[in-house]
Amino acid sequence: MSSAVTRFAALLAVLSLWAAIAHGNARLGVVNPVLLPTPAEVVAVGVQSARDGELLRHVLTSLARVAQGFGLAAVAALGLGIVAGMCAPLRLMVEPVVEFVRPIPPLAFLPMFLVWFGLEEASKVAFIGYTTFFPMFVAIAASVLRADVMLLRAAASLGASRADLIRRVVLPASLPGIIVALRLGVGLALFVIVGAEFMGADAGLGHLIMEGRTFFNPAQIVMGALLLGLLGSLINALLLAAERRALRWRAAA
Amino acid sequence: MAGHTSRERGGLEGAAPAPSSKKGLEGAAAAPSNKKIQIRRVSKSFGAAGRTAPALVDIDLEVADREFVCLLGPSGCGKSTLLNIVAGFLAPSAGTVLVDGQAVTTPGADRGVVFQEYVLFPWLTVAGNVEFGLVLKGLAAAQRRAVVARYLDLVGLGAHAEKFPVQLSGGMKQRVAIARALANNPAIILMDEPFGALDAQTREVLQDELSRIQRLEHKTILFVTHSIREAVYLADRVVVMTSAPGRLKQVFPIKLPDLRDRFAPEFTQYESEITRVVKEEVAKVHP
Amino acid sequence: MNDRAGAASLVTSLPALMEAGLRGPAVPAGRAWRLRLAAVVGFLALWSLASGLVVLLRLFNPIFLPGPWVVVGAVIDLAVKGQLWGHVAATLERVVLGFATGALLAVGLGLPAGYFRPLRNLVEPIVELLRPIPPLAMLPLFIVWVGIGETSKVGFITYATFFPMFLTTVHAVRQIDPLLLRAAQSLGAHRLSLFARVILPAALPDLLTGLRLGLALAFFVIVISEFIGAEQGLGFLINDGRNFFLVPQMLGAAIVLGLLGYAGNALVRLGERHLLRWQSPS
Numbered sequence: 093m094s095s096a097v098t099r100f101a102a103l104l105a106v107l108s109l110w111a112a113i114a115h116g117n118a119r120l121g122v123v124n125p126v127l128l129p130t131p132a133e134v135v136a137v138g139v140q141s142a143r144d145g146e147l148l149r150h151v152l153t154s155l156a157r158v159a160q161g162f163g164l165a166a167v168a169a170l171g172l173g174i175v176a177g178m179c180a181p182l183r184l185m186v187e188p189v190v191e192f193v194r195p196i197p198p199l200a201f202l203p204m205f206l207v208w209f210g211l212e213e214a215s216k217v218a219f220i221g222y223t224t225f226f227p228m229f230v231a232i233a234a235s236v237l238r239a240d241v242m243l244l245r246a247a248a249s250l251g252a253s254r255a256d257l258i259r260r261v262v263l264p265a266s267l268p269g270i271i272v273a274l275r276l277g278v279g280l281a282l283f284v285i286v287g288a289e290f291m292g293a294d295a296g297l298g299h300l301i302m303e304g305r306t307f308f309n310p311a312q313i314v315m316g317a318l319l320l321g322l323l324g325s326l327i328n329a330l331l332l333a334a335e336r337r338a339l340r341w342r343a344a345a
Numbered sequence: 346m347a348g349h350t351s352r353e354r355g356g357l358e359g360a361a362p363a364p365s366s367k368k369g370l371e372g373a374a375a376a377p378s379n380k381k382i383q384i385r386r387v388s389k390s391f392g393a394a395g396r397t398a399p400a401l402v403d404i405d406l407e408v409a410d411r412e413f414v415c416l417l418g419p420s421g422c423g424k425s426t427l428l429n430i431v432a433g434f435l436a437p438s439a440g441t442v443l444v445d446g447q448a449v450t451t452p453g454a455d456r457g458v459v460f461q462e463y464v465l466f467p468w469l470t471v472a473g474n475v476e477f478g479l480v481l482k483g484l485a486a487a488q489r490r491a492v493v494a495r496y497l498d499l500v501g502l503g504a505h506a507e508k509f510p511v512q513l514s515g516g517m518k519q520r521v522a523i524a525r526a527l528a529n530n531p532a533i534i535l536m537d538e539p540f541g542a543l544d545a546q547t548r549e550v551l552q553d554e555l556s557r558i559q560r561l562e563h564k565t566i567l568f569v570t571h572s573i574r575e576a577v578y579l580a581d582r583v584v585v586m587t588s589a590p591g592r593l594k595q596v597f598p599i600k601l602p603d604l605r606d607r608f609a610p611e612f613t614q615y616e617s618e619i620t621r622v623v624k625e626e627v628a629k630v631h632p
Numbered sequence: 633m634n635d636r637a638g639a640a641s642l643v644t645s646l647p648a649l650m651e652a653g654l655r656g657p658a659v660p661a662g663r664a665w666r667l668r669l670a671a672v673v674g675f676l677a678l679w680s681l682a683s684g685l686v687v688l689l690r691l692f693n694p695i696f697l698p699g700p701w702v703v704v705g706a707v708i709d710l711a712v713k714g715q716l717w718g719h720v721a722a723t724l725e726r727v728v729l730g731f732a733t734g735a736l737l738a739v740g741l742g743l744p745a746g747y748f749r750p751l752r753n754l755v756e757p758i759v760e761l762l763r764p765i766p767p768l769a770m771l772p773l774f775i776v777w778v779g780i781g782e783t784s785k786v787g788f789i790t791y792a793t794f795f796p797m798f799l800t801t802v803h804a805v806r807q808i809d810p811l812l813l814r815a816a817q818s819l820g821a822h823r824l825s826l827f828a829r830v831i832l833p834a835a836l837p838d839l840l841t842g843l844r845l846g847l848a849l850a851f852f853v854i855v856i857s858e859f860i861g862a863e864q865g866l867g868f869l870i871n872d873g874r875n876f877f878l879v880p881q882m883l884g885a886a887i888v889l890g891l892l893g894y895a896g897n898a899l900v901r902l903g904e905r906h907l908l909r910w911q912s913p914s
Contacts, residue, residue, distance in 0.1 A: 099760070102761075177654060184667040187668065192672075195851075195893040196886050197853075197890075200866075200867070200890075202856075202859075203882055204882055204883065206874060207882070237654050241651075248649075257649065262654065284768070287768040290859070291860075310777075313773045317765045317769035320765055321761075
């Protein structure tokens with residue numbers, strides 16, 4: 093059985109299990125049936141919201157925030173990370189600041205961003221930017237640092253100057269690590285955007301999910317969560333495909 | 346070390362290769378005592394201040410133009426360190442290295458290097474690797490293609506120009522590395538146990554290849570190995586080093602024809618003689 | 633020793649690059665310490681300068697950028713008044729309970745799942761389905777189900793930390809070199825003794841790393857659940873500060889939370905070093 097078939101079968105199995113539990117509960121009344129929505133109910137909420145055009149609005153809002161926040165952080169992390177990888181004094185100076193900020197959960201700063209930027213888009217974008225910047229910066233600097241000294245030696249004995257070494261060896265050699273760092277950033281942004289939209293937002297999937305709590309509509313919560321999972325998987329798959337394309341040389345069959 | 350003192354340190358300017366060997370098509374035009382590489386009283390110690398360990402002590406060696414010199418010795422004798430210093434990857438703790446009379450402190454396109462671990466650029470194709478030095482020099486694409494084709498054919502990999510290193514076997518990778526070094530047209534090629542990571546059969550095949558290439562290209566080669574057989578097969582002179590800290594122990598000029606027979610009695614005689622000397626040093630590492 | 637000039641130029645010099653790659657020559661310990669200290673001092677100085685300038689030039693309401701000493705002062709104030717400890721305790725309790733439950737479940741289920749394929753085939757589809765969903769998305773569900781009390785918070789942390797720890801535990805078992813198992817079996821180890829004497833020790837390094845990451849995740853998500861419907865806790869302190877723009881309190885509580893997370897991580901690492909003595913005997 094191919095892996096795709098087994099996965100599909102597993103998915104069906106889980107869905108059936110869920111449906112069985114939910115319907116069974118509705119029949120037997122073990123808990124309030126509203127608390128345990130059936131798959132059908134969840135889909136219904138989604139369809140309803142899609143018809144209003146609301147669903148698309150929320151999805152696009154969330155995605156826009158992620159894209160902008162991540163985009164800003166990625167540019168900064170690339171620029172600073174590559175430079176830090178090559179400049180030891182800069183590294184040593186930035187290191188304590190990074191170590192200080194690292195243990196503090198980014199979400200702990202969410203209220204700060206709301207205070208600083210109000211309830212506008214800027215607060216969410218800035219928050220996503222902050223959250224994703226440090227991990228990406230550290231990973232990119234580490235990747236640049238790891239460039240194999242033997243590659244540098246080989247290039248130098250072919251006549252490479254220091255500028256050549258950076259342009260033609262360090263950057264291509266650290267590209268795989270840089271891409272991993274960027275993927276990490278996107279994953280982190282998607283992880284955190286929900287939480288950021290719980291408070292002080294009136295649009296976005298996180299807000300939609302929180303609405304489900306406010307109006308005692310668990311089906312909406314589940315719908316939002318599943319949709320998020322789907323979006324995340326899709327984006328991840330796209331990124332992996334792009335990575336494979338960019339790093340063709342790694343596993344040329 | 347009685348009996349060897351006359352060979353150590355003092356008069357180790359290698360005897361120039363006898364004019365009858367190795368000149369091939371050029372005739373005797375090359376000046377036999379043209380000193381290409383001069384290693385003068387080079388020493389190297391590693392470690393932080395106060396806790397240094399000497400790796401090389403007072404190395405004096407000269408390599409003539411177009412000569413093939415092998416550095417031979419037990420593990421840890423510093424032969425790779427010496428090669429790295431000549432390549433410009435390490436700075437000596439004392440002494441200097443001169444190439445064509447100029448001191449070398451950094452690597453350069455005049456000294457190509459072939460490493461034991463191949464060190465191909467994984468993100469470039471075979472052709473991309475071979476033309477790396479040419480791109481740096483600013484050669485036009487058409488010219489580069491011609492040079493790449495020539496050297497890939499020389500090492501027998503003409504059909505694999507568009508493959509990536511990850512698709513190649515060890516032997517193939519090393520051939521690409523050799524082609525890459527040659528394509529840049531350095532006068533000197535430094536080779537650090539280039540066939541050490543290969544199996545015995547591939548090793549011998551590549552030794553034959555290298556011998557053939559050298560008969561065509563006539564580079565100055567400094568070759569590090571711990572295989573006596575390999576050294577006798579390839580070298581004009583074999584320089585045996587002591588165990589750590591490394592000094593020069595003895596130099597053996599090899600007076601064999603260009604095309605060598607591994608089973609000829611003269612070959613075997615060189616082998617035994619050198620083995621005896623090397624074993625003395627090995628015994629110090631593994632008493 | 634030739635001068636490397638790596639100290640003078642900003643980007644590592646060519647000889648230094650050749651010798652040791654981009655790491656450059658090892659910066660002598662003394663100099664490294666001084667650079668780090670300079671960095672910390674510089675950071676604090678910059679921060680103080682920025683907040684000072686805000687006041688001086690009336691850029692915006694200085695409440696938005698309190699200087700470092702104000703933040704520290706706020707924390708000390710809370711500590712002295714005795715309020716801080718209640719919040720710290722509340723947060724710690726939730727984290728510890730949630731993490732412990734999650735870890736027990738993850739390891740308890742993960743170890744057998746790593747070893748027995750049928751069990752793995754049973755559990756993995758559910759895990760694979762739930763994994764792409766950010767755990768934070770499920771928080772409101774917990775609240776709807778169980779209310780906004782302690783149970784929902786602890787339950788949520790358990791849920792959030794379970795999946796990654798389960799997956800790392802399964803992986804820890806699966807990556808065990810089968811040759812180790814064969815060697816042990818040929819020496820007479822079966823079932824229980826095999827498990828206790830080979831599988832567990834061999835899986836321990838990756839397992840502990842997974843636990844460490846799970847603990848970090850617990851700290852990561854506790855804040856958000858304390859923003860919503862809590863009366864105590866560091867997260868509550870942070871969010872509550874919003875009402876009266878108590879920015880020093882917000883920043884201070886965040887820093888305390890960071891310290892707790894750091895301490896937790898250090899503790900696990902200590903445990904690692906002890907349990908994994910065999911990895912690096914001195």
